[in-house]
Each structure stands twice: as structure tokens, then as C-alpha cells.
Amino acid sequence: MNDLPADPTVQERRCPVDASLHGKLRTPDFAADPFGLLGELRDSGPVHRCEPPGAAPIWLITRHAEGAAALTDPRLVKDPTSVGLPAGWRPGEESSQLWSKDLASNDPPNHTRxxxxxxxxxxxxxxxxxxxxxxxxxxxxxxxxxxxxxxDLVTDFAGGLTTATICDLLGIPAADRAIFQGWADTFFTVTVPGQADNDLFISITKYFARLIARKRDDPQDDLLSELIKDSSEDKLDGHELISMASSLLLTGHEPAVRLIGNVLFSLMRRPDLVRELREDATLIPATIREIIRFDSPALTSLVRFAAEDIEIGDVVIGRGDAVLVSLLAANRDPTKFERADEFLPSRDTSGHLGFGLGIHFCIGAQLAQVEAEVAVRELLPLLPELSLTVRENELPYHPGLQMYGVQSLPVRLRPV
Known part of the structure; x- marks a missing residue:
């Protein structure tokens, strides 16, 4: 990585390293309630250095304006090899090449294609x-x-619904669906977004290599078969098929699970809102959009890398440094949303970053919102009669820096 410019005025404005920040971001307390710490960071500045000990610099953006700018800045790229980093990002770390040809790992022009x-x-x-x-x-x-x-409204209902949806879309046999929940949980609980277990990558690679081979011989009416049969000049090659199928499977599952879980938990805590939605179901889509803003299921964006030295806020981010945008913090930025820490289903949520922004805007955003809307419509009659089987403060939350939301929501019919 290049050294920062020698200009002392720039050096003085470089964000100081908070040695304790990385540790704070890994705690169960942060997973359950990240808003306090993120709010403090946002109030103190737009950019914060938060890498784990011994790792390359990682910068966390917590304000909306700087976050939106970063998500659309072509100088922040997705492919680490384009800025001289190894595919596994951290020097010396082995990495599978599983996702080197998926949407999240590529930049234009290949990403466009x-x-x-x-x-x-x-x-x-x-x-x-x-x-x-x-x-x-x-x-x-x-x-x-x-x-x-x-x-359990998360593991049984949200998990089951999103698994059925994405597997039907891709054409994954029903008998194989049970293994995907474990894969998604493992992938999305890494401490540093962008790095995951190499064994997991290998397992997914082997699975899709076998499934694609079967579909070449016996295509069905599904997305994966459609991509395999594509005869255009730009069609996906074998490596791209595996990368794309794997990426769509996991990113089409776990974020939607967290979204549905956050929506249902939010409604359980707001019985007046449930009554309002039962009287007027046309309010459901707007309510879901506000939950996406208020309790964004994506805690941070996927990682980007500085292709050159970039000044964001009062910080110079060096070439090769990693950058994350806290979508959760940006969506509660009071300079973007009035009364940002209040849940207001009737508000205009335009400009929220819950699904990202720019060319990497979540391709499955519309599908996730439809799944959440269907979930609400189906369970709305039941919600007044559901009660938690544990105390609210005993609910487990998703660990890591990628997702936010309850991992489990155990309930019973009829309050006791």
C-alpha cells in the first residue's frame, strides 16, 4: 500500500486509530444494539478506522452524505487485485476464487456485462x-x-420462506435446501466483511459444479438452466456460472431472512401499528420501507478498496485500504432524515441506503420487499395472539459486521 502524502496538514486530519473500536464492533452488546455506538461515531465524524489488530486499514463511513458518495465513487472498487492486493485481501491469506466472477467482486466493464x-x-x-x-x-x-x-418466526418462517423462494428461482432441488441455511449463517457472520472460510467456498463450489453439470444434461424451467442455455456471445462461462449461482443463493437468502425477521419483530412490539395494518393493508409496503430504513438488515455495505488515495470527510484513505459504509448508521443520519431515530411509517424514505446505491444496488431488493410484504400479510392475523417464549433481552442477534437483526424469534400462540 502507498504511504499517505507527506503534507502535514493532511496528516493532522487523518482519523486516529481507536484501538478499542474493532473489539467493540465484535461484542454481543453491539450486535443487539449497534445504534448507540454508531450514533457516537457519526456525531464525531464521518469516517473511522476500525481494522482488527495486525490487519490492513479498514475505514467505516457512518454519515449519509459521505456514505452515498462512497457507494457511487468509481475510485472505490470491488476487485482487490485491481489495486495490487491478493484475492483473499489480507496478505498471506489463502482464498478460494469462488466469487471472483460474481457481481459483488467485479467492476465495470465486466460488472456491467x-x-x-x-x-x-x-x-x-x-x-x-x-x-x-x-x-x-x-x-x-x-x-x-x-x-x-x-x-420460531425467523428460523422456521423467514428462513423457510426465503429458502423456498431463492431455491425455486435458481432451480435447486428441495432435498438440498437444508444445507444452505448453515452456509448462509457461516458466510454472513465473518468479523470482517469480504473474508470468509475457504472451506465454505470450496464446499459451495463443488456443489454448484455438480448441479450445473446435471442441468446441462437436463435443463429445467429455472434461472440457472436459463443462464446455462444462454447462447449469446456474452454468456457466462463455467467459472462465472458457479460464482453467480453461489452469490445469488447466499445474498438472496440471508439478507431477506434478516429483513423479514426485523419486520415481524418490529410489528410484535407495535400492536397499534398491527391494528392499523389490519384495517388498511395498503400501508404495508410503506411500513416495510420505513423498517428497512430504521432497522436496516444490512449493517454495512460489502467491502470496497481505494484505487487511489481518496479524501473523504477529514480523512485521507490510502490506495489499497478497505472501505465499509455503515448503512445502518447512514439511514439514521439526522442530516438526511428528520427525527431519524423515530419510527415513522408515514415518512418519505426516499434516499435510504438499506439496499445500497449505484451500480452495486442490491439486485434482489424488489424480491426481498415482496417476500417481506407476503410474510406480513400472511402473519398479520396471527400477530396479536403471539407472545415471545423468552424475554426480549434474551433474543440472540446476528453477530459480525454484515447483518443486523434477531437470529431467532421463538413464539407461542396465546399469551401466557
């Missing part, structure tokens, strides 16, 4: 065509849960 090839199933019209299947899955899950004395 890849996104164009996979964008078709995620248009608003195509996603709406999936709604009947999502509704059917939600009804079946609800009926199954109601036969039990207790059930």
Missing part, C-alpha cells in the same frame, strides 16, 4: 410473477407452524 445477464429475473414485473408461489410457500409454512405449540 454480468449484471445485464442476470438482471432479467429481478425486474419488477418478473418478481411480481413470483408472488403467487411466495404466497403459497408462506401459507404452507404458517399452517405447519400453527400445528406446533411453539415455533
Amino acid at each position: 454480468l449484471r445485464k445477464l442476470v438482471a432479467r429475473p429481478f425486474t419488477k414485473r418478473r418478481v411480481e410473477s413470483l408472488r403467487p408461489g411466495i404466497e403459497k410457500a408462506a401459507r404452507e409454512l404458517r399452517e405447519t407452524m400453527m400445528r406446533e405449540e411453539t415455533f
Whole structure:
């Protein structure tokens, strides 16, 4: 990595290293309530250095204006090798090449080509065509849960619904679905976004290599078969197929689980809002958008790397340094949203960063919102009769820096 410029005025404005910050970001207390610390960071400045000991610099952006600018800045790139870093990011760390050709790891012009090839199933019209299947899955899950004395709205319902949706979309056999929850949990609980277990990468690579081979011989009516059959000049090669399928599977599952969990938990804590939604279901989409802003399921963006020295706020980020945007902090920035720490379903949420911004805006955003809306419509009649089986302060929260939300929401019918 290049040294910072020698200009002393720039050096003086460089964000000081808080040796304790990385440790604070890893605690269960932060996972359960990140808003206090993120608010303090946002108030004290837009950019903060928070790398783990011995690692390359990682910078966390906590304000909306700087975060939105970073998400659309072409000088912040997704491919670490383009700035002289190893594929595994940290020097000396082995890494599978599983996702070197997915959307999240590429920059234009290759990213433009890849996104164009996979964008078709995620248009608003195509996603709406999936709604009947999502509704059917939600009804079946609800009926199954109601036969039990207790059930979990996150692991049983949200997890089951998003697994069924993304697996049906990709064409993954129903018998294989159980293994994906563990993969998603492992991938999204890494301490530093962008780095994950190499064994996990290898397992996913082998699985999709076998599945793609089977679909070449016996294509079905699904996205993966469609991508395999593509005869255009720009079609995906074998490596790209594996990377794209793996990326779409995990990123199409875990964020949607967290979103649905956050939505349902938010409604359980607001019985007046539940009554309002039962009287007027047209308010559900706006309520979900406010929950995405207020309790963003994505704690941070995926990692980017500075392709050159970049000044953001009062900080110079050196070439090769890693950059994260705290979407959770940006979405509660009072300079962007009036009364930002208040939950106001009727507010205009335009400009929230819950799904990112720019060319890497979440390709599955529309699908995730439809899944959440279906979940609310299906469970709305039940919510007044559900009660937690544990104290609220005993609920486990998703660890790591990537996702925010309850990992489990165990409930029973009829309060006791």
C-alpha cells in the first residue's frame, strides 16, 4: 500500500486509530444494539478506522452524505487485485476464487456485462410473477407452524420462506435446501466483511459444479438452466456460472431472512401499528420501507478498496485500504432524515441506503420487499395472539459486521 502524502496538514486530519473500536464492533452488546455506538461515531465524524489488530486499514463511513458518495465513487472498487492486493485481501491469506466472477467482486466493464445477464429475473414485473408461489410457500409454512405449540418466526418462517423462494428461482432441488441455511449463517457472520472460510467456498463450489453439470444434461424451467442455455456471445462461462449461482443463493437468502425477521419483530412490539395494518393493508409496503430504513438488515455495505488515495470527510484513505459504509448508521443520519431515530411509517424514505446505491444496488431488493410484504400479510392475523417464549433481552442477534437483526424469534400462540 502507498504511504499517505507527506503534507502535514493532511496528516493532522487523518482519523486516529481507536484501538478499542474493532473489539467493540465484535461484542454481543453491539450486535443487539449497534445504534448507540454508531450514533457516537457519526456525531464525531464521518469516517473511522476500525481494522482488527495486525490487519490492513479498514475505514467505516457512518454519515449519509459521505456514505452515498462512497457507494457511487468509481475510485472505490470491488476487485482487490485491481489495486495490487491478493484475492483473499489480507496478505498471506489463502482464498478460494469462488466469487471472483460474481457481481459483488467485479467492476465495470465486466460488472456491467454480468449484471445485464442476470438482471432479467429481478425486474419488477418478473418478481411480481413470483408472488403467487411466495404466497403459497408462506401459507404452507404458517399452517405447519400453527400445528406446533411453539415455533420460531425467523428460523422456521423467514428462513423457510426465503429458502423456498431463492431455491425455486435458481432451480435447486428441495432435498438440498437444508444445507444452505448453515452456509448462509457461516458466510454472513465473518468479523470482517469480504473474508470468509475457504472451506465454505470450496464446499459451495463443488456443489454448484455438480448441479450445473446435471442441468446441462437436463435443463429445467429455472434461472440457472436459463443462464446455462444462454447462447449469446456474452454468456457466462463455467467459472462465472458457479460464482453467480453461489452469490445469488447466499445474498438472496440471508439478507431477506434478516429483513423479514426485523419486520415481524418490529410489528410484535407495535400492536397499534398491527391494528392499523389490519384495517388498511395498503400501508404495508410503506411500513416495510420505513423498517428497512430504521432497522436496516444490512449493517454495512460489502467491502470496497481505494484505487487511489481518496479524501473523504477529514480523512485521507490510502490506495489499497478497505472501505465499509455503515448503512445502518447512514439511514439514521439526522442530516438526511428528520427525527431519524423515530419510527415513522408515514415518512418519505426516499434516499435510504438499506439496499445500497449505484451500480452495486442490491439486485434482489424488489424480491426481498415482496417476500417481506407476503410474510406480513400472511402473519398479520396471527400477530396479536403471539407472545415471545423468552424475554426480549434474551433474543440472540446476528453477530459480525454484515447483518443486523434477531437470529431467532421463538413464539407461542396465546399469551401466557
